[in-house]
Amino acid sequence: MTAEPLLQIRELKTYFHTERGRVSPVDGVSLEVGKGEIVGIVGESGCGKSATAQSVLRLFDEKRLASYEGEIRYGERDLLRLTPKQMRSVRGNEISMIFQDPLSSLNPVHTIGDQIVETLRLHQSIGRREAAKKAVELLRLTGIPAPERRAREYPHQLSGGMRQRVMIAIALACQPQLLIADEPTTALDVTIQAQILELIQDLNRRLGMSVMLITHDLGVVAETCSRVVVMYLGQVVESGSVRDLFRKPLHPYTIGLMRSVPRLDGDRQRELPAVPGSVPPLHQIPSGCRFAPRCPYADDKCRSSQPELAALPGTDTQVRCWHAGRIAGWEAAQ
Amino acid sequence: MNKFYRHSVLSLLIVALFAVYGCSSDNGSNGAASGTSSGASGASQAAEPAADNLATELRFPLAQQVPTLDPHLALNTNVYVTLNIFEGLFAFDENFNPVPMLAESYDLSEDGKTYTFHLRQGVKFHNGKEMKAEDVVASLNRWKTLTGRAQASLGDSEFTIKDDYTVELALAEPRNDILSQLSHVLNNAAILPKEVVEAAGADGVTEYIGTGPFKFVEWKQDQYVHLAKFDDYRSVDAAPSGLSGKKEVFLQDVIFDIVPDSATRFASFLAGTYDYVDLTLDNLPQVQGLSDVTVDKILGSDINLVFNKKSPLFSNVKYREAVAAVLDDDEILLGTVSSPDLYRLNPSYMYPENTTWYSEAGQDNYNQKNPDKAKQLLQEAGYNGEEVTLLTTKELGGSFYNATIVVQKELEAIGVKTKLDITDFATLLKKRADPNAWDIYVGLFTMPSTPSQLLYLNPTYGFADDAKLAELNKALTAAVTPEEIKAANDALQQYEWEYLAAVKIGDTYSQRATRSKLTGLVTLAGYPNLANVKLSK
């Protein structure tokens, strides 16, 4: 781990109490985000990556729906033990978050300027006029043209890309140390996607702000992240540097994911390989290794007992698979 | 642009709202009707100090809307008001005897055909003008044309001026009910100034100027009528009795509130807004316990079952006799007023209290309660299931409806097919005037002062057109001496019980509560005379 750790999640479990009993979309997740680092979290939808992200800021309703276990160490504090008031002072101030759908993530009846001023005045004692000026600066920082006019307009008057920039401006209002981006580009078309990712990387470089980037798009991870965590069914199955994972993925799921990415120089005639089957529902979790039912190399051991997430000797990558070392060889053999 | 847009719309709305709200509420208080007397000063002069601790304002509840305040057109509740504003040449004492009021005296010619009325002098109208013969003649001739009963009695004879203070009435043939006609409460023969009478259109006078103890101040339609003391009222110096005699005014202002809902009237009485209220059977126990409240019974309307003598069935007297035979008056009256001490049986079409016109003739046809005889009569008449339509309304307190459905039950009991036609009051008036819209109508009637004024005896009401009945009726009005009157009256009532234009069912009482601090209130047939009334604080 080169960077000094900013956020350390240890054995985080998030429980949802639904009509059909208790489920845990996040089932013992451990990962770290270092200062100034961009960490990607990948996995099919439903694997708990977004639930993990939202658990960091405890955005779920803890009165009627959710409860947490484990530890989220941020600096010296464990976010799970903070009082609601303390938690509020962290949100948007030290850790901010941006979401997937810019269209519905902004309050339609407030102007863009007001929504930024709100964050500023929440965490800093700053006059209304001065906050408004700072808001315009933030809009300029995120590359929005004619920020003075835009500040007075409403969300429905802006394009999708523009709105995502506003979300980022809101997130940056109090220079947070960590930005959690929950699939920030999924709802945008490719050209805008690139601009937003570039903006995030630029802000990471210039402000030294760490970023936890949640996405299901391996291409995005390759371009922007330094480390990546692969999640499956509420658990981390592999994590390591982007270079290692892309060059030599160890966990069969990661391998499957990598292979299903269409390559420019790929052979067009052959059918694009896909990971067979789909993520089982949360209340039908298979015994043993959770990926076993879809894993081509699964044997009795895999189906009976669950492997631990452990560093594979000789590599910096952590993987949760009994046959991690050997799988690379088998692959080569085919 | 955007924010400015929002603020401009907001401010425009607020301004509009206030404009609408402002203009509507402040003109809510100005008086609607004209009619404040031009002569006398609007508000009464500086109120002279109350004798002892007398209150100056009395609020009096009315049960129904007041359609008009024109005395010649006034019926039921509006009479409560007009009686205290206007006066006629004569007025009833407590025994319904006509007593001179605006007329000092009168002479009757030998042949009983010509009345000469001598007017009191120096009597002032509310507008300060002195009452003269021209006013009396103009008023009474207008009264004659507007009122059905007056036309039936006076025909086309006219009132004429003899001199400033003498008026003459020449009749075609002698009539003994003239004075009663001039005193009767409904469509009262009130005297108004000549110019007010002449200015009146078909919808009634527009200025309410009379000679009574109270003068008109303001009428807010459907809300209240405000009367005030008429300071230079010239009272007769006879002893007060009924609506006649001496009238002294101790109140400065009288406000008749129009409160149609009986529960609301009663609750206001309990809350102290009113000191006099009509009672329903249900309210009774709540006031009986109160020390400062006296409850008494006053004679109200009588109930008669009127036949439509032009209807296919009831043009045949046999069917009328059959219905008369089956009626059980106790059950009908009990069903109507729900308490045995709120009605009384009475075979006569007049009240016993009206001694001159009360008669027992024909009473064996009354309250027969004989279903078998009725069935037999029906058979003789050849009844085979034709439907009898009972016309009624739930308005006017619901008593009409109550009586009708008990009659319905009794008719159904002997196999008569009935149909109930319940409409609102306005439709009832229309249908009752239409010969082929109904068969039987059970109604409550304000007791007139003479048989000639009984509505159901003349053609406009139930279409009675029988030569003998008309002849007996005329003979009754021509009778002069008490003996002649008694004989003619007995003959008419005896024949009425045979001809059966209508079947008398019984008389009803109504109950009222009066707080002890309200004294001197006299009523005649339920209509209040507010003169001589004192209200302590």
Added chain:
Amino acid sequence: MTSLTSLDSATSLDAAEDAAENSADSITTADERSPAELAAGRLRLRRENRRLFVRRFLANKSAVIGSALLLLVAVVSLLAPWLTGRDPYALEVADRLKPPGAEYPLGTDNFGRDLLTRVLYGTRMSAEIGFVVALSSSLLGLVVGLYAGYVKWLDQILMRVMDGLFAFPAILLAIAMMAALGPSVGNLMICLTIVFVPSIARLVRSSTLVAKEQTYVEAMHALGASHNRIVWKHLMPAALSPLIVQGSFVFAEAIIVEAALSFLGAGIPAPTPSLGNLLSDGKLFIYNSSWMTIFPGLALVVVVLAMNLFGDGLRDLLDPHARRAGKKR
């Protein structure tokens, strides 16, 4: 511990649940299985959905109580003539204003008629009015709403007429119709239907406008479906669930309006018992013979409550994104 938002439909949860629902038939790729297996799978799915619907129904308190009360009202209305075997019109003036006792379980009115029988008949009459008015105004409102929502130029005309009717005071309509066409239950039902059609029509119109914009409607056009087919096969179902819910509230509202009209003398023609009539008759005897007001009042509350509870329950059940409320233990 933030305590506020009920974020029970958090994105991840939805995804998981949706996966659960169609997990039954996606274990093996579709084409490999025989039609019999497919049919069995579909049957199992339908049975499971029905079980799920029943479980949700039972979990929804207001729906359960509502339908229980509704059942009671229906039974009472149907069996009214046989429950007491007495004629609601038979008057026995000697027995007037008797308090509830052995002979007359709920006492008698001022004509000595048995109040229990009249309340039963009254409930039946009011339930009948509510039902017929709710049904006819729903049907009429559906037709008007659908076509107003679907056909642009019709929209203006129909909606202006609806505005007119909406603003028309029900009282005038009732008194006028009663006076003009003669007082009868039928006329009152027509009058009440006219009063409620506009509100239903507006509801259906708004749901049609929304549904019309959906892409599947454009797809229908593309496939050459006729206008009527689109309106009745596709747009109408979208309006059904709000319509049924609004219909139940119209049922309750109609009964209250009838009661108000009886107070003004324009309701069901006497002596036919209806809850409105009984209430306004009782008003004159409220202090000493309060049973004449209390029992019809109770009956009115039960019937109206039943319909409102049923309506509430229905709305939650039929509402697509009904709160799948979590029960934190």
Added chain:
Amino acid sequence: MAFYIARRLLATIPVLFVLSVIVFLIIYLIPGDPAAVMLGDGASPETIEALREQMGLNLPLLQQYGRWIGHALQGNLGDSLFMRQSVRAALAEHLGPTLSLAVLAELIAVVIALPLGIRAASRRGEAADKALTGFSLFGITVPGFVLSMFTVLLFSVQLKWLPVSGYKPLSAGLWTHLQYLILPALSLGIVQAALLARVVRSSMLDVLNESFVKTALAKGVGERGIVYRHVLHNSWLPILTVVGGSFGTLIAGAAVIESIFNIPGMGQLLVNSVQRRDYSVIQGVVLFVAFAYVLVNLVVDLLYAIVDPRVRLQ
């Protein structure tokens, strides 16, 4: 924007025209006529006929309507036989009480419904939510006129705090004016509060599911800020619609309460006029109520534009 208002007002002309025709037809159908009611059953047929002649009731229906519409277009709604004044003056006089009653009742409704609805939505499933369901069922089930029977008994008769019935215009002093309106407004307001509270709750619950609420939470906004600044601001549209609708019904539909509390409002004027067949006033009231209703809807639409920037006044 002024153009929009003008267009909307012009659009009411056809509605009012259709209404006036319907009312004239109904008047033609209702038996009984004002002359008989005015003169009573004691009057002779000739006098009744004379009055009908003076009122022009014997003219053919079409001519009567033609005469009426002719006057109406110049703003003269005719005179009332019973009210002894022009229809316009009668309407203005009866508007005050109805407006005061409607405003006060609506105020009561909003003051009760808003806080209750907001708490029920933000504390779903807890006490406030259960209280709301109970109260809203009570409000819808117990009709206003039954409620008024008991409130009068308690506050006017027993406690003597408030007058039983009657009305004093605003010019008689605010407190006296309000004294007469509290009980009737309460009887009307509680029913409207019940309806409104449910809408507030359901519209807020819908907004709570929007993702910008999660953004607000992620920004560190407290519960109060989220409920009032974010959720409530976005729930105004359905709330305003219901408030507009209920204000409309309060103007037209308070006849029963007005007759029980003897308040000279539009409802009472209408009932009295129908009972005594005062045709010109019936026509005037119906048109006025319809126009008032359209006005209320217009105000609601304008408020939409203020409350929600996305709403454009085309």
